[in-house]
Structure formats: C-alpha cells, structure tokens
Amino acid sequence: MNVHDSEKIAGIFSENGYEESQELRDSNIIVLNTCTIRAKAEQKFSSELGRLKIIKKKNPDLKIAVAGCIAQQKGKSLFKRFPYIDFVFGPNNIDSVHGWINNGSTKGNKRSRRTHTEDNHEYHTKLLPVKREGEVRAWVSIMYGCNNFCAYCVVPYTRGRERSRPGQDIIDEARSLADGGFKEVTLLGQNVNSYGKLSHDNIDFPDLLRKLHEDKKLERIRFVTSHPRDFSDKLIGTMKELPKVCDHMHLPLQSGSDRILKLMNRGYTYNEYKGKIDRLRHALPDVAVTTDIIVGFPGETDEDYQETVSAISEIAFDGIYAFKYSERPDTKALELPDHVDEQVKSMRLQQVLDMQEKITYQKNLKLEGTIVEILVEGPSESDPEKMTGRTGTNKIVHFHGDKNDIAQLIRVRIDEAKLHSLYGEKL
Ligand code: SAH
Numbered sequence: 001m002n003v004h005d006s007e008k009i010a011g012i013f014s015e016n017g018y019e020e021s022q023e024l025r026d027s028n029i030i031v032l033n034t035c036t037i038r039a040k041a042e043q044k045f046s047s048e049l050g051r052l053k054i055i056k057k058k059n060p061d062l063k064i065a066v067a068g069c070i071a072q073q074k075g076k077s078l079f080k081r082f083p084y085i086d087f088v089f090g091p092n093n094i095d096s097v098h099g100w101i102n103n104g105s106t107k108g109n110k111r112s113r114r115t116h117t118e119d120n121h122e123y124h125t126k127l128l129p130v131k132r133e134g135e136v137r138a139w140v141s142i143m144y145g146c147n148n149f150c151a152y153c154v155v156p157y158t159r160g161r162e163r164s165r166p167g168q169d170i171i172d173e174a175r176s177l178a179d180g181g182f183k184e185v186t187l188l189g190q191n192v193n194s195y196g197k198l199s200h201d202n203i204d205f206p207d208l209l210r211k212l213h214e215d216k217k218l219e220r221i222r223f224v225t226s227h228p229r230d231f232s233d234k235l236i237g238t239m240k241e242l243p244k245v246c247d248h249m250h251l252p253l254q255s256g257s258d259r260i261l262k263l264m265n266r267g268y269t270y271n272e273y274k275g276k277i278d279r280l281r282h283a284l285p286d287v288a289v290t291t292d293i294i295v296g297f298p299g300e301t302d303e304d305y306q307e308t309v310s311a312i313s314e315i316a317f318d319g320i321y322a323f324k325y326s327e328r329p330d331t332k333a334l335e336l337p338d339h340v341d342e343q344v345k346s347m348r349l350q351q352v353l354d355m356q357e358k359i360t361y362q363k364n365l366k367l368e369g370t371i372v373e374i375l376v377e378g379p380s381e382s383d384p385e386k387m388t389g390r391t392g393t394n395k396i397v398h399f400h401g402d403k404n405d406i407a408q409l410i411r412v413r414i415d416e417a418k419l420h421s422l423y424g425e426k427l
C-alpha cells in the first residue's frame, strides 16, 4: 500500500514537471513516505532523517517532506523534533502535494511549513495521477482505511475510517491500465472483503471482480488483503468461476489460539479459519495460501504459541510473514497484562520461520517436473542471463528467455526448486 502511495506522490510531482533524481544529494525535494506498523519501521525513519539533515546542511534550498503513517500520527510535532522538515502530510492527504507545489513552497529557500493530516472526507473519490513502477503489474486502490481495530494495530488510527472507492472509478482505472499494456492488477485494501459494504454503490467485492474480469486485455487479477472474518463462500465461488483471478489467497491468521485471537479482536476462531481454507482448497485444489503471524502478543503462553505452531503445520501454508508483536501507540493491546519477554518473542519467531522454510521448500519441490504458466515481468535481478515471472500462485520462476517474453503469459517446465524461487525452461 505504501509503495503504491509513493507512486501517487511521484505522479503528482511528475505531472508538475518534476523528474526523479538518481542521487539524493542532487535532489531539490525529498519525500520520505513512512510506515509505523511496527517500531522497527519508525526507527528506520529516524535514521534516514539523520542522513537527510547532513544533505540539507550542504544544500539549504533542499525541501524535505514527510508522508505516510508517521506523518499522520505525529503531525506538527515532527517540526519540533526535526526542524529541517518542510512539509508533513498523511496517507489520506496525498492530494495536498498539488497545493504545496503550486504555492511556490517547493522552490528557493522560502520557509513555509505546512501540515496536512486532517480528515479528507472525499479522498476516496479523488483521481490522482500515478507514476507506476514497472510496466506489467500495477497496484489499484479499491478502498482506504480500516474499521477493524485489531488490538495490536495502528492502521485504523493512521489511515482512518474505511471508505470504498466508487466501482466505476476502479473499473476505469483498470481499463486504462490494460489499454496501456499492463497485464495484471493487484487490488489493494486493508480488508478487501468488505469492499462496498459502507457505500451506496451496491456492488460487493465478488461483483467488482466480475466486472474487472470482463476487460478483454487484462490477463490477471490479484488482491490483498482479505480478512478471515469477512472472507465469504461467494468469493470462493467467484474465484473458481473467473479464470483470470489468480489462485492465491493471502489470509492473515495472526494466531492459532482462540484465546489470543479474541484478545486481538480478530472476530474468528481457528476452526472457522480452517473451515474457510478447507472450502477454498476444495474448490480450487491448486490454490496457494499465505498468511501473517504475530508471535508474542501480550498474554501469549507457551500453550497459545504451540497452537500457532500446530496451525502452521496443519494448514501447511505456501508462505508466511511472521512478526514479533510490537507495541504501538493508541492501541488496545498496550493495556493488556503479561507482555511477553523480548527473548521469548525472538525464539518463537525463529522457530516459526524455520518451520515454515521446510514447508515452503517441500511445496516448491513438488513443482519440479510440472508445467506452469507464468506472466513474465522482466530480467532476473540475480542472473542477467535469465528472465523472471510469476505463477498465478505467486511463485517466482526464473528461465532462459529474452526481452520479447516481457508481459507475455508463457509456459515453463520447472527443473529445479529452491526455497524462494523456481528454475525452469520455456516450452
Ligand atoms: N489489513 C491487513 C494487514 C495490515 S498490517 C490484515 O488485517 O490482514 C500487515 C501485518 O502486520 C498484519 O497482518 C500483522 O500480522 C502485522 N502487524 C500489524 N500490527 C502489528 C504489531 N503491532 N506488531 C507486530 N505485527 C503487526
């Protein structure tokens, strides 16, 4: 989501005649688009700002803007701590960059500090220019904000209330992307399964998929993130019916313990989650399932943690993103008793990651000798002789090919499986 927000920020600068510089020290403007989902992201921001301070000393005309969730959370107070910042704007105020450029504040050494973190009620209806990274796959926002208030999560406080973009705007954006040569769209929202619930459009997420599927030039449709509570049988049926909707489901479980899920305010039990995965796999036997796991949530006992371990083993995900619980300001989890020792968290995290590596590798090995269809994205980063693409199940495949393969759907025989990617030959 942040990567796509950065594309929107770059889009506004581009539209106003700015070009991307190759070196930080050659820049007139530097925008830091920040994340505050875990404490680590915030630490990165502070150290990055330290570097920019040195650059600004040498070039006093340089303007520094802070965007994203730290900007939203800290607002004006950032100017006090980092007096060399010029502009602060939150994730729902990206359109305010227009005004910053147009009032001349981005040029010369004029000091005029501005902050935009107000509730921008109509943000979800605004059409912003986007400077896209890549030419094959594109992100498309379908909703902003989140109403779920999971006990550990800062997103509802930084990205605000859930709002769905009008269906027609999304369909138009996807069409213009497909006309421009893009083959794949990934629909973005914190909880895509509740798309449309709070709007008057009367179209829900499966209906939106169906409409996007009608576009003749678009080859693939993906989406993140689904919330297990709102993940419906209707969506499973729609995924089965629509071939361009990729066989990949990212469904964050967070914990295998019902007690912890309740404390997290997730709104489902492990059995309910497992039942949904079973129905999904029954309908789409080749579907890849990935998840997010938090270890060391306040009160997580050894027994609770073991339930997460059992869940990972029982479900056998294709991949997981696992995190140590990180205390975030404003969140309910801060007030919970029995915070888990940092060392215990680290141990649990390492165990979970080690365990998943084995599962992922075994799953990849099963693909050796099979033929898969991939969408080619470009040259492989690790080996310039090779090209890289992804399967519908989101597995990375490297193969011998050339530039003419880019943006094509091709068939590849898998010869070798590694932990993070597959190697094969084009058929
Ligand atoms: N809206 C998405 C997730 C957004 S955040 C969803 O609900 O699935 C991405 C992931 O970061 C979450 O799934 C969670 O696993 C992790 N995360 C969020 N807050 C966290 C925190 N305080 N500590 C550790 N991990 C966290």
Ligand code: SF4
Pocket (backbone or CB within 6 Å): 146, 147, 148, 149, 150, 153, 154, 155, 156, 190, 191, 227
């Ligand atoms: Fe955070 Fe929960 Fe919303 Fe995801 S659904 S963004 S984890 S509050």
